[in-house]
Amino acid sequence: MAGCLSRVSLPLLLLFISLVLFFVLLVTIQVQVPEKQREAEVKAILQQLAWMNSSLSSLANFCLPCPWNWGYFHDSCYFVSWAQKTWNASVVACKDQKAQLVIIKSAEEQRFLQSLKNKNNVRQAWIGLSDHHNEGAWHWVDNTKPQVSFWNDGEPNNVGDEDCVELNNNGWNDNKCTAENFWICKKPSSPCSSL
Template sequence: MNITLTALCYPCPRGWEHFEESCYFFSRSQKTWEASVAACQNLKAQLVIINSEAEERFLQAWEVRNKKRTWIGLSDQHHEGSWHWVDGTPLQLSFWNEGEPNNISEEDCAEYFVDGWNDSLCHLEKACICEKASSPCQPL
């Protein structure tokens, strides 16, 4: 019996992690928040938008293992104190660290760090998390 394999199917591209209906790319390169937005867009994705406690726990598990401060797709750059995701939706469910956001020195972009979110200066360089929808078949 001969079997010809024409494609192997995975919900996410190689190097991405799958969770529920999304694929996540944990970038290790350090970029500003704006450069991270652009880098994710180049991957046909966006900076991560956290929509549920389950998604937060999934991301927290990665953070605990890697101990990296990472940009998420949340900022209040357009109106101080009015936090919006990169897709324009307003923040509803949040996981801020205690006392955050505190806007010290005009901190307008959100980062993720082990125990929750923190507002940070957008021009600082950090790793980032990109997210895009998973699909039924992605070639290896």
């Protein structure tokens, strides 16, 4: 279900509700309405039922590319945390969401993340970049080297053994991995599959 409305349970529930309403209306019509008028009422109800069936079919094909409360950008989903954790705990928190601490691949994505961070009133947030295995050799959580960088002026400066990277202001800053920050997870969006 990750990101998509359930294609079976929601339409079935709506169909069940519409059938219950249909039978309630049918019983009401038979009890209170003369026979000639009954036929017209039943025909009107059947037309409404056909319309509801058509609406249910379109709902069954509705899909969201990302889970609720995740942002969508270029076929990926992004989540800004509501709590603060250390960098290592943030890596685990993203894995628990079947995602990873964000890897930034372009200036466009960097701008999107800045706006997402600001929209969520977050001053700084962990991203998936560190040099904790080898000082000065920056690697993403997937062990790739950065192809682009957006360091703030004077960064990285490694003041006090800063090995993990946070997104702040308009760029990147190295910070102690034990500091507690918000974090940003990223995962591929969910394509809607057919039944």
